[in-house]
Amino acid sequence: MATTRHSSEITRKRLINAAAEEIRRNGFRATSIDQILQQTGVTKGALYHHFSNKLELGYAVVEEVYRSHTLEGWGPVLQHAENPIDAILGILRRNGDRTKGDMLNCGCPLNNLAQEMAPVDEGFRARIEAVFQDWRNIIDEALSRGKENGTVRGNVDTEKTAIFIVSVVEGAIGSAKNAQDCRVLSACMEGLAHYLEALRPRISFRARVPEAAASG
């Protein structure tokens, strides 16, 4: 019984991963269920046991694949970052190096899906927006902590800044994809870095001064 449930879970995961890759390459509407079945060797009956239709499979891709792909590079790093601006700059550098070629070819899967499906399907729109909102919240919270510990200027609107940062990253990837030119991505990341630098306090001060504390 446990083995059956286990293998059923594996089948489900394989279907979702294959669908995630197909949607990433071709968009949702051009993705064919037959292609996914052929690729995974899963029967149509087994697929419809897990997902009542293609839309439901697409929703699972957003929630179980694109969500983690989008947030995993940001959440764990920013959650423990003492200096959120340094941390965001580091994330942008790392993501740029890691995904340049792939982003140029296909863009950001989550954003592509947003542009394709948001206007025509509320189920997609709301699920995609929930991921974007969680991404913004991660940045917002990190910047708020930075304001408290003095690494971010006190008058920064952390919510609006988080909205801006996420939009710039998505706009940059979209522009680079159409230009087929990674210099577009670099120029945008440089612009965002300038913006981020301006969020630091004019005169940097340290909340904790270990020497002074030790001697006091």
Added chain:
Amino acid sequence: MATTRHSSEITRKRLINAAAEEIRRNGFRATSIDQILQQTGVTKGALYHHFSNKLELGYAVVEEVYRSHTLEGWGPVLQHAENPIDAILGILRRNGDRTKGDMLNCGCPLNNLAQEMAPVDEGFRARIEAVFQDWRNIIDEALSRGKENGTVRGNVDTEKTAIFIVSVVEGAIGSAKNAQDCRVLSACMEGLAHYLEALRPRISFRARVPEAAASG
């Protein structure tokens, strides 16, 4: 003869305008030729007299409708702007007020088409990229003039800055469309305004001092 050519031109223009609206609402692949014919009352024969296929009609939409829609708000203003930063801030404000509702519903037609068709059709990609490039050139040239007359900091990389500005505008519209929330657009425009303010020289100086010149 002149009248025939004139009415043929009118028919062509009507087809392009109807296609531009259909593509804006539904994307290129979901746009149906029959719908355009029905809407315009043009015969299939007349359409194929002007465009050998749907793709060619789509290309004409980019070059004759989306190009001017995209550039008309930027070119004439920036061409004669003495202070490009003030001018860009003014454009962002005006565009924001004018197109907020429409942008929320459908996003930016040029960018939607880029995201849909750039990965699958080089003809679309290159034509769309040419519009983005002209848009960047308009900003680049204005910022360069600003460097010369002292309204833009001397160490600003005008080409990269232009790439950044265009990408931010497109990213902002895309984010707002998925969020269905005009506060997302406002937050991005505010972020971009902060970035633009930082491009001004630290101590503003005027290249021309009329009083001094008159008394000299």
